Amino acid sequence: MSDTAEKRPGPHKPSGWAVPGGDPYISIQNVTKRFGEFVAVDNVSLDIYRSELFSLLGASGCGKTTLLRMLAGLEEPTEGRILLDGQDMVGVPPYERPVNMMFQSYALFPHMTVAQNVAFGLKQEGMGKGEVEERVEQMLGLVQLGRFARRKPHQLSGGQRQRVALARALAKRPKLLLLDEPLAALDKKLRESTQFELMNIQEELGVTFIVVTHDQEEAMTLSTRIAVMNEGVIQQLGTPSEVYEYPRTRYVADFIGSVNLFEGTVSGTGAEGMRITAPEAGIDIHVDAGQTDARAGQSVAVAIRPEKIAIAKQDDKPSQGENVIQGIVDEIAYQGSLSIYQVRLADGKLVRVTTPNLTRTAERPIDWEEPVWLSWGRHAGVVLTS
Amino acid sequence: MRKGLHPVTIAMLLFGFAFLYAPIVILIIFSFNEGKLVSVWSGFSPKWYGELLRDPQILSAAWMSLKIAAMNASVATVLGLFGAYALGRFGAFKGRTLFTGMMTAPLVMPDVITGLATLLLFVGLAWQRGMSTITIAHITFSMCFVAVIVRARLSSLDQSLEEAAMDLGARPAKTFLLITIPMLAPALVAAWLLAFTLSLDDLVIASFVAGPGSTTLPMVVFSKVRLGVSPEINALGTLIVLLVTLCIVVAALIFQRQEAQRLADAQMADRAD
């Protein structure tokens, strides 16, 4: 499961961030965690490299926190091993691991000031008083909280607490920082600006980050690579664009962004492409070759992102011969930078289409209940076999 | 809903308060009675208070009670804390439910049984009865109260605080000292005060396990009253009521100030957003 993204053939493999060479920094090998009968983490294998900003993405309850807690040493794997820098971590208590964690609840010590919170880990190391003060000042500067050093956590706002927790976790200069839903408690605007702050800090300090999140946008923005988890299993691993453009399963396609799924059967394969008979769409859908190893006759789903579908008025029929269907506009949502159309096909299936609002007013806007053409290229569809 | 109180409600309220406080008020009034008779008013005088302070038996019993109460409260708080911590933090170990049950059972155990059982133990051990046996007997039942109070606080405590401390490099013992104990401090103070008053209050268990020369205040009061209620005992009762009231008022004031501080802090945080 670990590097499916690497093995994929085909001409559309995105460029950009690639797995660096060398040994993995963290190697999670066949790790399973059971709570009684319940399997929270199911045979997960994962390699993470130095200076990565790696995201574990999945719905609530899928085992992300449990996996993170095993890395921190707060939970022991039922099976499997975890190697950190080549060293087996099984049985090493949390206070002896070069790993720090930022807790979902922040877990700031309420009876200590902000400065004492940040200094806590340094004092446990036996660092000298002067040096501690210097480091605390530096860390609070990094998260722009210098003037709040003497406040107690309950005197801070949510965003400030989140930054204290980050400063505290970073103060010991850990080699690996684990962040459990670090931005979940912040409102949208603060969350977005903090995402960039996090990325800057990560680049500045060169620490390896593993971020747990259930927010796919956050994972896309932050990460070098994403592992999508579902019910304790890693469904897909790859860069944000790989996971978005080339989802491997229906679950991933649906979880990351929004997607139109057409169920169908492969009715023809050839050098130049694959043909899928999709009754829901009412046509044969053509996709590029080389994406999957699906055989003729196999039932599959074709995933098409809403922004990859073009929408045109009735008298403006697309000239291309394939991947064109007709429908009626059911719903229009104006979202400022883009408009979302929900189009009903002949047999009732709803298709979502988004188009950017490039000009302030379209000459002939598409209206509710208007018949329209939908079309997309061969490269737009992704064939999913599971 | 109607505003104001219905006359029936007022009557019930007055009756309730009268029921609660009439005996105490009568006790206080008659502690200032000039004469020796407790039921006949013969003029105001504080002389029984002076009498009280010159009574060596009462003074030494009071001192004995305070010593036992303080020692009991301190030891019971430590032991109860350990018990609560073990039950609350060591995971679901074998027999935890049984231990939890055994921890709370003494709360409803009749004093007579506790007194008798501990007496039999001391007799069996041929332990010289006195102040130490009373203290030990008090510890055995008051530590259960401590454990229940501390456990309640512990289970409402965010365990990730302790995990965060360990994650930052603190060993378990240090985590306990630097994080768990400070977080439990209010519960520990409350538990100490409760154990203190439980011990000060106890007559039955102390009577079972006391030896010569280890008479506690409740034992003195009880034996004196059997010879007839004297205004001196009324004066003693008044002093105890005064002490308890003082404690409650001080505790309430501290609590109120904390609350005010918390509100002010919260407002400050809102402005900081």
Ligand SMILES: Nc1ncnc2c1ncn2[C@@H]1O[C@H](COP(=O)(O)OP(=O)(O)O)[C@@H](O)[C@H]1O
């Ligand atoms: N200590 C535990 N005992 C029993 N079940 C647990 C424990 N910790 C987590 N779980 C279960 O494991 C599953 C995964 O939990 P978690 O890792 O916290 O999910 P996530 O962080 O992805 O929301 C959940 O169903 C949760 O109920």
Ligand SMILES: [Mg+2]
């Ligand atoms: Mg979680």
